[in-house]
Amino acid sequence: MSDLRIQSRTTKIFSRLLGYGTITATAALLFFFLIYPVGIIISKAFLSPTGFTLEYFRLLFANNVQTTGIWNSLLIGLGTTFFATLVSFPLAIISARYEFRGKGILSALLLLPMVMPPFVGAIGIQRFFARFGSVNIFLLEHNIISDPIEWLSNDNLIWAVIFLEVLHLYPILYLNLSSAFANIDPSLEEMAQTLGASKFRRYWNIVWPLARPGYFAGAIVVFIWSLTDLGTPLLVGFHNAMPVHIFNLVTDINENPIGYALVFFVVLLTVSFFLTSKLFVSGKKYEMLSRGHVSGASKQASFRAKFLIYPMVFGTIFLALIPHITVLITSLGDSWFMTALPEKYTLKYYGMVFEQDISAIGLKNSLIFASLSTILDLILGVLIAFVVTRKMIPLGGLLDAIVMVPLALPGIVLAFGYVITYSDTFLDPLHNPIPLLVIAYAIRRLPYMVRSATAGLQQVSSSLEEASESFGASKWHTLRRITLPLVTANLIAGGLLCFSYAILDVSDSLILAMKDRFYPITKAIYVLYLEQGSGEFVASALGMIAMIILTVSILGASAILGKKMGELFRT
């Protein structure tokens, strides 16, 4: 009796310690590397050496270049969200409602663009759509046009950015929508059908209201990501965009303080859009009542339907892979000049990747940094998920909500904040950016890890753990032998995503890594691309290697998680 009491008391103390320990560690990390840097930005935006000021904002909005940059970025964000919706809506309906041959593999391929770095695609796009790029040369050779078309004229560059962003981000909406559709019991629609509702009315009155929360959750991520993406406009050569301005302002922030105002403005924009979308979604998440038999949830596509489905799915996949195919061709072309396609192919640029310092070091650095950040995410993610799902501390929900904030916080803001906060400290990125890079990678991907670990732990009912303890197993033993094995799949999937996105990271990498020997792969690609001579080809080869690594990881993650993957991309 007293033994039991002592045991239950130690258990309680243990779980409390674990709970508060996790919350303290997480809070400290989030404070020093999320809240504090953002706080510094805010204070610097409003404080001049003489006190409170709005002067920086006046300068910002009086500056024509800056204001067009803001408008351009808003257009990129809205345009991307709009077109990504157009692309993903029919695909999600197809995925939720129809069965057809090859559906599994095609669904996985539809997700592929999500980890395909769009800024790498930009290299290929430039090559193919330049004034004397492959497309124009092909058209000229076949006498379809007599003068080269200015595909990438200054007016068109913004559309090139939107094109690349849409093809990169539509999978996030597609995942959210298809899991929302799949969640709707087919009998809800059938009921409306028996009452005489037309197909359109059924979608408008039943399906759309129920899928709306899922849609907005995905749409806000797409909007914020495309609004604040640095890599794509930079490599497409569209320099009058907000993120590019921020990137340029970091270096001379001491002479030109409007950078603070601009970054603060970005924070304000994203936070308000984020909150607005939450308002749309909150309290509107309907609990689906008991589900009956789900026959008819998805049915065999008819012969006629397949005529629509296959072209749509293949078309999207093909379109989404165009940028990457162009990169592939660029990376394999041997002394390619003024012909539609290379006349000879070679693997020499892949060899050069490993011979040249910048690329070899970049590849190695990225693998190390991404692995370290993934390990950090795994440890923190599992602990947070465990504390939250097992309700070890009060207000676990709050912890969960705070951890999700980095999903809405643009990387460019965080990187900017790190530079101004930690310059001239022992973490100075000029000196050694590794700690800050690893932390930045980890914090921004922590939400995925927490989400997938939580999803896994929610499926492991705590009675399974209690059963183990009833046989005399300790908490630790139970965690090791019962709980963790049951959530391994989720952890692997979450880890793969964290890893992929860390490798893909542009804004942190470009801003924080200032010396060659610390360049991660993305910065190496950027620097190589700017080099004359074979730089463009080596950059493409390096990009291809990154893509291969990412393809393998994302296919692995989606094979493990299936439909549940969509939930990782919700705010």
Added chain:
Amino acid sequence: MEVVFRNVCKKYGSVTAVSDLNLTIAKGSFHFLLGPSGCGKTTTLRLLAGLEPISSGQILFNGEDVTNKPSSERGIGMVFQNYALWPHMNVRQNIEYGLKLRKLSSSEIKNRVSETMEMTRLTRYELRLPGQLSGGQQQRVALARALAIRPTVLLLDEPLSNLDAQLRMEMRDNLSRIHRETQITTFYVTHDQKEALSMGTTITVMHHGVEVQTGTPRELYCDPGTTFLANFIGETNIIRGTFVESVGNEGIVQTEFAKFRSSKVHGSFKKGDKVNLSIRPGDFRILSSQTSASKENTLSLKLGHSTYLGEIEQLVFPYGEDKLLKIDLHNPKSQLEKGSNIPFEVLPEDVITLPFEQIES
């Protein structure tokens, strides 16, 4: 509204879900489709609702062919097994949805909604969302929504299977009352024979996609035409035997422990044919004195064990190899001794002779 199935077949690829179904559901009847899970009964309902196209055959409403009419034009009211309540609409919005689609005047909609809410006793819950209702209330909303449009046929798909036992009893009375009040032709799918026997005016039993028998509850229970049916509705003893001879309308069957005279013979048999006998456990009567084995419709077996349930005592007699004969004694007075031989008799009209068929376990 009279509903007729004429040679209706439904195939999913190479799987036949419903095969050559012929069925007439009389106007105003409370017709049950009863069968074990996977027998094709829900499919039949969905064919009638127009939610699935039929592979061949016809469905007629009052003589009019509706086979190719879409669900929305058949004027049916449907209650799904899981209720299919729209979670984003409150009770009133759920109920008036179908009425709004019919473009009725707002006063007419108002009247009909309050009328159905009264009938289903939902008035108090008008503004609640489905998630805020109990299982029984949800079930009533689903029913009200189907009734509000004054359907030609009311279709119910296992409407009570998600409720607990107490509520199920209550809703059974409710459904019977509403059927009496509205006289709507109702087609009810269930695997629960108690629901079918207690509420149905007619019952069709289905098995493996084939209609087994249609009749009133009493006909199906007292005079089942197949071994499957005898076994499926109520409890019975299926005893293997060999047909000996026909005497008028009656048949004589030899089993391994007695010879039976049966006045309900389904099929024509000749001497030596294998048959099954079905005798309900409650149809045996205990005899005061021992009997000779040669006398028809009497038997004497050694008591295996018994279970006392107050008004009934269930006796179990082992015979042959691992076979058991179950006999229910009503209002048992004295205790019967285990292992003793006990004589029984059974009336010829309680012995049903059926074509031989393996019993599925």
